[in-house]
Amino acid sequence: xxxxxxxxxxxxxxxxxxxxxxxxxxxxxxxxxxxxxxxxxxxxxxxxxxxxxxxxxxxxxxxxxxxxxxxxxxxxxxxxxxxxxxxxxxxxxxxxxxxxxxxxxxxxxxxxxxxxxxxxxxxxxxxxxxxxxxxxxxxxxxxxxxxxxxxxxxxxxxxxxxxxxxxxxxxxxxxxxxxxxxxxxxxxxxxxxxxxxxxxxxxxxxxxxxxxxxxxxxxxxxxxxxxxxxxxxxxxxxxxxxxxxxxxxxxxxxxxxxxxxxxxxxxxxxxxxxxxxxxxxxxxxxxxxxxxxxxxxxxxxxxxxxxxxxxxxxxxxxxxxx
Amino acid sequence: xxxxxxxxxxxxxxxxxxxxxxxxxxxxxxxxxxxxxxxxxxxxxxxxxxxxxxxxxxxxxxxxxxxxxxxxxxxxxxxxxxxxxxxxxxxxxxxxxxxxxxxxxxxxxxxxxxxxxxxxxxxxxxxxxxxxxxxxxxxxxxxxxxxxxxxxxxxxxxxxxxxxxxxxxxxxxxxxxxxxxxxxxxxxxxxxxxxxxxxxxxxxxxxxxxxxxxxxxxxxxxxxxxxxxxxxxxxxxxxxxxxxxxxxxxxxxxxxxxxxxxxxxxxxxxxxxxxxxxxxxxxxxxxxxxxxxxxxxxxxxxxxxxxxxxxxxxxxxxxxxxxxxxxxxxxxxxxxxxxxxxxxxxxxxxxxxxxxxxxxxxxxxxxxxxxxxxxxxxxxxxxxxxxxxxxxxxxxxxxxxxxxxxxxxxxxxxxxxxxxxxxxxxxxxxxxxxxxxxxxxxxxxxxxxxxxxxxxxxxxxxxxxxxxxxxxxxxxxxxxxxxxxxxxxxxxxxxxxxxxxxxxxxxxxxxxxxxxxxxxxxxxxxxxxxxxxxxxxxxxxxxxxxxxxxxxxxxxxxxxxxxxxxxxxxxxxxxxxxxxxxxxxxxxxxxxxxxxxxxxxxxxxxxxxxxxxxxxxxxxxxxxxxxxxxxxxxxxxxxxxxxxxxxxxxxxxxxx
Numbered sequence: 001x002x003x004x005x006x007x008x009x010x011x012x013x014x015x016x017x018x019x020x021x022x023x024x025x026x027x028x029x030x031x032x033x034x035x036x037x038x039x040x041x042x043x044x045x046x047x048x049x050x051x052x053x054x055x056x057x058x059x060x061x062x063x064x065x066x067x068x069x070x071x072x073x074x075x076x077x078x079x080x081x082x083x084x085x086x087x088x089x090x091x092x093x094x095x096x097x098x099x100x101x102x103x104x105x106x107x108x109x110x111x112x113x114x115x116x117x118x119x120x121x122x123x124x125x126x127x128x129x130x131x132x133x134x135x136x137x138x139x140x141x142x143x144x145x146x147x148x149x150x151x152x153x154x155x156x157x158x159x160x161x162x163x164x165x166x167x168x169x170x171x172x173x174x175x176x177x178x179x180x181x182x183x184x185x186x187x188x189x190x191x192x193x194x195x196x197x198x199x200x201x202x203x204x205x206x207x208x209x210x211x212x213x214x215x216x217x218x219x220x221x222x223x224x225x226x227x228x229x230x231x232x233x234x235x236x237x238x239x240x241x242x243x244x245x246x247x248x249x250x251x252x253x254x255x256x257x258x259x260x261x262x263x264x265x266x267x268x269x270x271x272x273x274x275x276x277x278x279x280x281x282x283x284x285x286x287x288x289x290x291x292x293x294x295x296x297x298x299x300x301x302x303x304x305x306x307x308x309x310x311x312x313x314x315x316x317x318x319x320x321x322x
Numbered sequence: 323x324x325x326x327x328x329x330x331x332x333x334x335x336x337x338x339x340x341x342x343x344x345x346x347x348x349x350x351x352x353x354x355x356x357x358x359x360x361x362x363x364x365x366x367x368x369x370x371x372x373x374x375x376x377x378x379x380x381x382x383x384x385x386x387x388x389x390x391x392x393x394x395x396x397x398x399x400x401x402x403x404x405x406x407x408x409x410x411x412x413x414x415x416x417x418x419x420x421x422x423x424x425x426x427x428x429x430x431x432x433x434x435x436x437x438x439x440x441x442x443x444x445x446x447x448x449x450x451x452x453x454x455x456x457x458x459x460x461x462x463x464x465x466x467x468x469x470x471x472x473x474x475x476x477x478x479x480x481x482x483x484x485x486x487x488x489x490x491x492x493x494x495x496x497x498x499x500x501x502x503x504x505x506x507x508x509x510x511x512x513x514x515x516x517x518x519x520x521x522x523x524x525x526x527x528x529x530x531x532x533x534x535x536x537x538x539x540x541x542x543x544x545x546x547x548x549x550x551x552x553x554x555x556x557x558x559x560x561x562x563x564x565x566x567x568x569x570x571x572x573x574x575x576x577x578x579x580x581x582x583x584x585x586x587x588x589x590x591x592x593x594x595x596x597x598x599x600x601x602x603x604x605x606x607x608x609x610x611x612x613x614x615x616x617x618x619x620x621x622x623x624x625x626x627x628x629x630x631x632x633x634x635x636x637x638x639x640x641x642x643x644x645x646x647x648x649x650x651x652x653x654x655x656x657x658x659x660x661x662x663x664x665x666x667x668x669x670x671x672x673x674x675x676x677x678x679x680x681x682x683x684x685x686x687x688x689x690x691x692x693x694x695x696x697x698x699x700x701x702x703x704x705x706x707x708x709x710x711x712x713x714x715x716x717x718x719x720x721x722x723x724x725x726x727x728x729x730x731x732x733x734x735x736x737x738x739x740x741x742x743x744x745x746x747x748x749x750x751x752x753x754x755x756x757x758x759x760x761x762x763x764x765x766x767x768x769x770x771x772x773x774x775x776x777x778x779x780x781x782x783x784x785x786x787x788x789x790x791x792x793x794x795x796x797x798x799x800x801x802x803x804x805x806x807x808x809x810x811x812x813x814x815x816x817x818x819x820x821x822x823x824x825x826x827x828x829x830x831x832x833x834x835x836x837x838x839x840x841x842x843x844x845x846x847x848x849x850x851x852x853x854x855x856x857x858x859x860x861x862x863x864x865x866x867x868x869x870x871x872x873x874x875x876x877x878x879x880x881x882x883x884x885x886x887x888x889x890x891x892x893x894x895x896x897x898x899x900x901x902x903x904x905x906x907x908x909x910x911x912x913x914x915x916x917x918x919x920x921x922x923x924x925x926x927x928x929x930x931x932x933x934x935x936x937x938x939x940x941x942x943x944x945x946x947x948x949x950x951x952x953x954x955x956x957x958x959x960x961x962x963x964x965x966x967x968x969x970x971x972x973x974x975x976x977x978x
Contacts, residue, residue: 025922031893041333041438048442052449057513060643062849063452063461067468069506071445073499074472076881077888081495084892118487120480123331134330136482167331168479169491170472171438174331 022182027091034087034177042172082173085119085166093183104148105185107159113137121168127161151187155321159183188313192279222246256302257291274316285309295319333434340380345477346437347373349470353447354421361418362406372425396426417450434478444471458844502884509877511870512853530609531569531758536579537719540737546776552842553772555602562762564653567615569759571632573668577676578723580756588631593619596655605845606645612636617651646850669753677724684749694752694787701746705800712802736798740781743797753786769839902954905969909947916977926952940977947971
């Protein structure tokens with residue numbers, strides 16, 4: 001119910017959480033942003049203290065009082081220690097490598113303890129996906145958490161809200177804080193596995209030739225990628241190891257190739273066309289072709305290499321994306 | 323929260339590892355082992371075996387025992403407790419069962435939640451130790467156990483952390499808890515217990531005088547060197563042979579046992595001027611009886627105390643906790659002269675058909691004397707001339723106990739002497755009664771406190787003489803005069819006494835004196851702290867209205883201050899950026915003031931170059947600062963002069 005209320009009233013949520021997402025740069029968890037409540041174990045502890053107190057009164061045990069009050073003090077100190085374990089951590093994010101839709105984006109979140117003491121058992125959990133990780137941050141050091149967030153659609157995937165929580169040192173209290181760093185991951189369209197079709201038109205010949213030549217001679221193995229054709233997987237090698245490997249072939253000198261939007265059937269939807277184009281980009285890159293990309297209102301001059309492939313895929317990822 | 327995966331910090335979701343269990347069982351053992359002296363040995367052993375069993379299961383990765391097996395073990399153990407005590411609903415069996423349950427709880431521990439519950443049970447077991455003893459040593463041992471259990475809880479929260487670091491955290495937590503605990507201890511409104519009826523056997527373990535005296539009773543008691551009470555005098559205390567601490571007065575004799583019989587309340591009247599008067603305070607150990615010991619004769623009564631017709635000071639309720647009271651007494655004075663005729667008749671009553679020889683001796687004394695005091699003098703000299711032995715191990719006496727002591731064995735302890743003397747007096751027609759209490763006590767040269775032990779228990783006689791009232795006669799002193807001068811220690815053979823009481827280990831005695839001085843302070847200031855002392859403290863610090871509301875208000879103020887201090891500690895700036903970083907931040911701030919703000923993703927080189935283009939007048943300085951910073955921060959530059967240069971350049975940077 002509260003969750004729903006906060007979703008409908010973002011300003012209320014911002015006021016309650018103490019920040020307005022997304023937050024740029026390094027986020028320091030000031031005390032204001034660290035919330036703390038007793039855990040169930042904390043209530044059990046309180047009940048134990050109540051029984052100890054009653055017993056001490058009943059039997060007039062001076063040391064019983066001393067024990068009860070000392071444990072009460074431990075509870076109070078434990079509360080401060082729990083908040084301190086989380087407070088003033090600096091949260092920053094690293095670059096998330098682009099992924100294809102359907103894979104998981106690997107967000108790197110850095111937790112800088114910025115303190116002379118260690119901060120054990122801190123949970124970082126991605127609220128949206130439930131991806132979580134518990135780390136110990138050594139004194140004066142940086143802890144790294146990798147949160148795997150499923151990337152469903154192409155475009156920019158924001159990290160979203162991350163929960164940081166700790167129960168150290170006694171487990172009697174739970175301190176937590178939410179952060180929403182301004183981190184995002186580029187998601188390429190899901191590449192269609194079909195190899196390059198026979199496109200018609202101006203660059204048809206080149207496209208065909210490069211594709212054919214690219215399957216000629218076996219040149220080596222490389223790691224399997226999602227977009228690789230199953231026909232190129234080295235199944236014999238895969239049986240010997242845990243990894244899938246893809247056979248690589250070199251063709252003759254690749255010709256200039258245009259991967260053109262207009263080559264695709266108009267009946268196919270936008271996403272399907274982009275998927276097909278992404279598959280082509282991968283295939284062309286694999287084949288070592290010299291290729292360019294044409295989208296309505298956008299043209300990337302032919303080139304090759306990882307940077308060029310990345311630029312093409314980024315153009316596809318962001319094409320008319322919301 | 324839609325997270326599908328289990329919450330990894332939930333104690334229910336975390337399995338207890340072998341390390342966790344070793345810590346848990348080790349700290350629980352610290353609490354359970356002191357019980358071994360009081361619980362049946364097999365039960366402590368069984369509890370420890372249950373701990374070991376659980377660790378064994380964990381180490382060899384075999385499944386936990388089935389619920390039925392655990393229940394069977396519990397059932398057998400409870401049966402054993404019942405066989406041992408014939409009940410399970412009293413204090414002692416209850417505590418014993420609690421230790422056993424700690425073992426069973428450990429045995430069924432799977433997750434951290436179970437383990438934490440077992441640790442809380444450990445906290446609970448600490449307090450059961452205090453039901454038996456609250457000495458300094460117990461406090462230290464239990465403080466150790468407290469640290470161990472807290473470390474165990476820390477281990478559960480941080481499974482990957484080194485035990486030494488967890489120990490340090492637990493010690494820090496306890497250290498932080500001490501001020502709050504002290505505030506609570508002093509200011510938490512103390513309610514005088516008990517809140518409900520405590521089990522019948524709750525105070526059975528107390529040793530001390532009772533309302534009856536039979537042959538062998540006191541000589542058994544004096545073998546205990548347990549402390550009965552301590553007294554602290556304003557000024558010089560009276561000499562040892564004058565220190566008669568009055569306890570129960572015994573009137574009725576059935577031929578073997580003397581008992582107090584019904585008590586009638588008396589009106590307290592301050593005695594006349596005696597040879598000396600004393601003011602002192604007594605810290606009385608709990609003895610589960612109502613009487614309060616005072617030097618004969620009391621000149622004033624403590625608050626809420628009652629006074630009986632036979633001169634005993636009584637507390638309002640049985641003394642079940644250590645109690646402190648203020649007294650003043652006068653020595654060498656006489657109590658009121660009158661005694662009710664009924665009481666005088668009671669003081670002459672004798673059982674029929676016992677001790678014929680003593681009866682005859684009494685008749686003989688009566689006939690040969692003109693006055694009562696002459697009879698008393700003759701009886702005393704009879705005892706003196708009879709060469710009676712004073713011994714801790716008197717022979718067992720039969721039906722005619724007085725006859726056998728007086729004429730056959732001629733050896734006994736103070737109860738024999740006083741019993742025989744009072745019997746003789748009554749036989750001779752002089753009203754007499756037995757008074758029990760303590761005599762002497764040891765003066766500690768360190769803190770000048772007199773410690774009276776059970777070994778100082780004594781019995782003497784009082785006779786009623788016309789015109790003088792009740793007069794004390796100590797028949798034991800006639801047989802063993804040194805008993806009064808030097809206490810029991812020199813009056814009976816050395817080998818008969820407890821080790822620490824012997825006179826031949828002087829250094830041991832001095833060590834004991836020091837230790838007892840510390841124990842006394844502990845008793846008065848820690849264990850004896852109650853609602854009364856709380857009031858005293860409050861009025862001492864200037865809080866007049868010392869009702870519970872004032873206490874609670876003060877308590878919350880102090881606790882609030884302590885929490886603020888703790889928060890301040892946790893906010894303490896631990897990590898200051900190094901000088902290079904500070905200089906760079908100052909540089910960025912200066913540029914930002916001129917409108918060249920560094921974007922979060924911008925590296926120092928790009929930023930410096932952009933700033934140099936934007937502010938061409940300071941181009942050289944900006945680029946130099948950028949290069950210096952990169953060298954110091956990311957390069958191999960470790961020369962402190964460079965850091966100094968950087969700071970100077972930033973300071974002198976003028977942007978127009």
